[in-house]
Amino acid sequence: MRFSADALAMRPSPIRRFASQINDPGIISFAGGVPNPETFPAEALALAASRAARERSAETLQYGPTAGFPALRERIASRLSASGIATDVSDVHLTTGSQQALDLIARVLVDPGDVVVVESPAYVGALACFRARSADFLAVSRDAESIDIESLGSAVRRLRASGRQVRVLYTIPNFQNPSGWTLSRAGRDALLAAAAELDLFVIEDDPYGEVWFDAPPPPPLAARDAERVAYLGSFSKTLAAGLRTGFVRGPRELLAKIELAKQAADLCSSSLDQWTLVYYWEANDYDAHVAGVRSFYAARKRVLLASIREEWPAAIPVSDPAGGLFCWGRLPEGADAGEILERALEEKKVAFIPGLPFFPDESPSARRFFRLTFAKESPERMREGVRRLASIFGSPS
């Protein structure tokens, strides 16, 4: 069978490759990237699903509008407006999870051979969308507060001078997957200034923004430049990941193309999922629920970090995120997280995700990094897992 060039450029998700270990109860898992089901308001969502299916069957069981049901888009528009991004219902387009928003944007903005500016490290699911368009990457280093604007300008100009198209920059500003890092105000200023100067369109992916621990993150990029930024949101981390209902807020010219692309891609997202969210919101205090989700993950993160500080050597620093689901660790120079994972799985029955696939250019120095999630295991099992890894990593010096 002969496949398309795009198909040949696709790669399996490095996380889904670990699925069997992640789901093996005999293994303590810091791998995986899914929210903890204890945070899902299961009973309220079951009631909402049941009411939606019963009272709204003409809508929930029928094809819906490609852009999503207005009742849901209005709720999202109000929440965005309240968060500082002035948004009308027609500025919002529903998608099958925010992953689909990424994919549709890649389809309408990226041509084969284009160069997409991505953070290094970056979310692997975004890299997958761009690879599926046969795009190349310009990787810009990200640190705890900013992306490396210095190197960006000259690199973009060099690529353009050699005839390459560079039109899109992709970022997760808040509690990034995989690093847990958050762009500071100054980091956001610098990013927006560089994007304007270089005429780059920005994809602001914000699946974790509502899951902050002590204080909300700085205002979103889209609040500052709504014409240059597509803002992607999701309820996967605050309500339920299985209701595939994400959204993109962006310039209407872009949304019009996204609507065409989505007509071809799947006609519309699940009507039942959309109305389940509408009914849930009508009957429940979502803000109170999200506050509970924040406390849940904040407590889990404190346990993991406290345990790591007690058990691991200072030579293995781990990021202390202000929200989200992930910490980012760094092994001493020359160490290989992939090799250590093999030992950890075999000898200690502990799993995490090696950092390599998060680096778009997969440079050898990337082998030092690894991602931990505090979303899955109980406090007790996290402590036990950290202790077990300490016997590989060595104790605090």
Add this chain to the structure above:
Amino acid sequence: MRFSADALAMRPSPIRRFASQINDPGIISFAGGVPNPETFPAEALALAASRAARERSAETLQYGPTAGFPALRERIASRLSASGIATDVSDVHLTTGSQQALDLIARVLVDPGDVVVVESPAYVGALACFRARSADFLAVSRDAESIDIESLGSAVRRLRASGRQVRVLYTIPNFQNPSGWTLSRAGRDALLAAAAELDLFVIEDDPYGEVWFDAPPPPPLAARDAERVAYLGSFSKTLAAGLRTGFVRGPRELLAKIELAKQAADLCSSSLDQWTLVYYWEANDYDAHVAGVRSFYAARKRVLLASIREEWPAAIPVSDPAGGLFCWGRLPEGADAGEILERALEEKKVAFIPGLPFFPDESPSARRFFRLTFAKESPERMREGVRRLASIFGSPS
């Protein structure tokens, strides 16, 4: 904003363009292509959704496997096996409606500039997927029983000789949208023989196959050549279109690429939708339900056709489908269905879909055709609609 070449090749759905007329209760509509919500088992599905969300919240509210939950894929595999396509659970991949299966196959098999063999007329949603890949079309005439195999071979050879890639043939064998026509056994034999001779991979799209009226259609193409055919199915016409749960049954090599493409496209389809179907099937007699759906549409079709035979001139023949949702009409030579639709809407408050966009090459002779659905209106309103159109079309001679 600069869009990709694929985005510039995308076109709005000609059906969705008529959405406001289709949904205007003041208009009698033979337009639209959606199933009648009276055929949805709303109460049983509401119960299934509620039970799925409550008893299976760990699965329904969480991300699911990209290929779909095995519990659902097993049911589909058994049904396919029973229908003559020997199918194991790993031969089935879930998709967000069968539309997504089409789209993912286009992504993994079609390169920009490829030529895709399509029927003429063809389903516009499939044309949209191939256009979104910047593909061109080789249109093969379809009639009531077959596609024009004679012209296919020489046309494919000519295109290949000129350096074009021609790898895929797309067809709806049963109760086709828009024509209502069904490939006969001989038509299927000829199609499969031509595909084998020309080494074309066949996409067999079968959203209407279970909605037959007097007798089931001939065996599916995939039952005859499972390695050369991807079989696409859906529950949109038999259970509920809003549960976006379609599937593709195909060679495993193809499914492996589809899984990669779907990881990028949306990670997974709605978990709640999938488990709602599983719970529905556990508690209900689906075969009895589908039998009811068949009777419903069969009765509606009889009303429409009887009324047309009484009211319209013989110079305007309308196809008499053996299943599905659509009839296909032909105006006298030189007439333009688009112009007549404008009159029908304005003077008679009746809507239908002009045939032009269903013809991949949009030849002028295509303007004679029009599509009618008998899925939407009550028998009384269908009779009234036919009468109103008769005053434009003229009476039986």
